[in-house]
Amino acid sequence: MSVAATAIVNQAFAQLGEDAVPSVEMDPAPSRLIKILPHLAPAIDAVLVKYGWLCALEYATLAPAPLVPANWKFGCNYLMPAGGLAFWEVERAGGWERGVWEQPGGATVPILRAREGGPLNVSYVKRRAADALDANVRDAVVFELAARACSPIKGDERLALKLRDLADKAVLAAMGTDGRDAKGDLPMIHDRVGALRASAQ
Structure with a gap:
C-alpha cells in the first residue's frame, strides 16, 4: 500500500x-x-x-446494455462502467432513474434505467x-x-x-x-x- x-x-x-x-x-x-x-x-x-469529488469523477458516454432485462416502464438500461461506485450526473432532462442489476451469479451492478435509448453522457464516481x-x-x-x-x-x-x-x-x-x-x-x-x-x- x-x-x-x-x-x-x-x-x-x-x-x-x-x-x-x-x-x-x-x-x-x-x-x-x-x-x-x-x-x-x-x-x-x-x-x-x-x-x-473531482479526484474521483470520471466522464463517459454509455451505450444501452442489451443483456440487462427491460421492464414495462423503462425499455433501456445502461451499466455502470468498471470500477464505478455511483452515478453523479446524467445528461438527460428526464425519463430515467438509478437502479441495480442483479446478475445471474448474484453480483450486483449499478445501472441507469431509461425510457429511451441512444448514447447517454454521464459522470460517475470511480473507486480510488x-x-x-x-x-x-x-x-x-x-x-x-x-x-x-x-x-x-x-x-x-x-x-x-x-x-x-x-x-x-x-x-x-x-x-x-x-x-x-x-x-x-x-x-x-x-x-x-x-x-x-x-x-x-
Missing part, C-alpha cells in the same frame, strides 16, 4: 489514541493494524459515494486508492476510518458515535472546498435526491 494509506491509518490511530505505525505493510503487523486495515477500502468507498485522493477527501476518510475501526480496536461505543458525527461533518467540510477547482460551462442534470440520500447514510 502507499504512503498515503499509511498517513490515513496513522491519523485514524491518532483519533483513537493509538500509536502510529511506520508502514501499513509491517510484517508482522501489530494487532491494531490488523484490526483497522479491513476497514480502509470500505471507508474510502463510503466517503467517495457521498459526493462527486488512497494516494489518488485530494487532501480534503483524505481528511474525511480519516474520520470515517476511525469511526469504523473504533469498536474493534477500542470497544468504546460512545467514542464510536462521536467519531461518526465528526466523520459526517468532515464530509460536509470537504464538499465546501471541492468544487472550487471546477467551472463547468454546461452543467448536466445532477441527481440531487440521490446525493442527499447518500449523504444521509
Whole structure:
C-alpha cells in the first residue's frame, strides 16, 4: 500500500489514541493494524459515494446494455462502467432513474434505467486508492476510518458515535472546498435526491 494509506491509518490511530505505525505493510503487523486495515477500502468507498469529488469523477458516454432485462416502464438500461461506485450526473432532462442489476451469479451492478435509448453522457464516481485522493477527501476518510475501526480496536461505543458525527461533518467540510477547482460551462442534470440520500447514510 502507499504512503498515503499509511498517513490515513496513522491519523485514524491518532483519533483513537493509538500509536502510529511506520508502514501499513509491517510484517508482522501489530494487532491494531490488523484490526483497522479491513476497514480502509470500505471507508474510502463510503466517503467517495457521498459526493462527486473531482479526484474521483470520471466522464463517459454509455451505450444501452442489451443483456440487462427491460421492464414495462423503462425499455433501456445502461451499466455502470468498471470500477464505478455511483452515478453523479446524467445528461438527460428526464425519463430515467438509478437502479441495480442483479446478475445471474448474484453480483450486483449499478445501472441507469431509461425510457429511451441512444448514447447517454454521464459522470460517475470511480473507486480510488488512497494516494489518488485530494487532501480534503483524505481528511474525511480519516474520520470515517476511525469511526469504523473504533469498536474493534477500542470497544468504546460512545467514542464510536462521536467519531461518526465528526466523520459526517468532515464530509460536509470537504464538499465546501471541492468544487472550487471546477467551472463547468454546461452543467448536466445532477441527481440531487440521490446525493442527499447518500449523504444521509
